[in-house]
Amino acid sequence: MLKLISLLLLLISTNVYSLPQTPFTLTCTKSNGAVVQTMTGAGFGDIAQSTFINGMPVIMIDPYHVSKLNISVQAWMYSHECGHHYLGHIEKGYSWATTAQKQAMELEADCYAIQVLRRLGILNNHDVNMILGVVSRLKQNDLAHPSGIVRASQVSSCLNKTNGAS
Numbered sequence: 001m002l003k004l005i006s007l008l009l010l011l012i013s014t015n016v017y018s019l020p021q022t023p024f025t026l027t028c029t030k031s032n033g034a035v036v037q038t039m040t041g042a043g044f045g046d047i048a049q050s051t052f053i054n055g056m057p058v059i060m061i062d063p064y065h066v067s068k069l070n071i072s073v074q075a076w077m078y079s080h081e082c083g084h085h086y087l088g089h090i091e092k093g094y095s096w097a098t099t100a101q102k103q104a105m106e107l108e109a110d111c112y113a114i115q116v117l118r119r120l121g122i123l124n125n126h127d128v129n130m131i132l133g134v135v136s137r138l139k140q141n142d143l144a145h146p147s148g149i150v151r152a153s154q155v156s157s158c159l160n161k162t163n164g165a166s
Contacts, residue, residue: 028059029086036057039059039061041060048081050081050082059081061078073131075123079113079117089108110151111155118159
């Protein structure tokens with residue numbers, strides 16, 4: 001049964017994430033160049049999640065919840081999950097990390113996402129402000145994620161580093 005489920009998941013996976021009504025698609029690779037697959041589905045307990053399925057790096061996305069987000073926020077969310085793979089958080093044993101380590105990984109993935117999207121020219125100042133507003137309102141649903149205020153402050157700080165400010 002597990003092999004059948006895994007096969008079905010592989011059949012619905014892709015290595016690109018197309019944002020609706022935009023001229024771009026996002027792809028995710030790990031730092032070693034390995035492609036991270038994107039899968040859509042519901043019922044896994046989050047809007048999006050980075051994981052491994054049968055040894056394959058995967059970003060799981062719940063299309064129902066994601067569709068409620070602005071396009072720039074969707075891009076940031078996807079890039080955040082990609083950051084977990086690129087930065088090696090999942091391989092390092094995210095599930096075994098301490099609360100402080102998990103929160104540091106979340107902030108690092110937040111920073112990765114805003115810097116990559118800005119570097120690619122996908123985000124303008126309006127998009128960044130929208131992301132900061134959404135992130136600042138995020139609730140701390142678990143111990144792994146810092147509060148939205150802390151996360152927004154970190155994203156803003158990372159953005160300033162990207163723009164060459166101190």
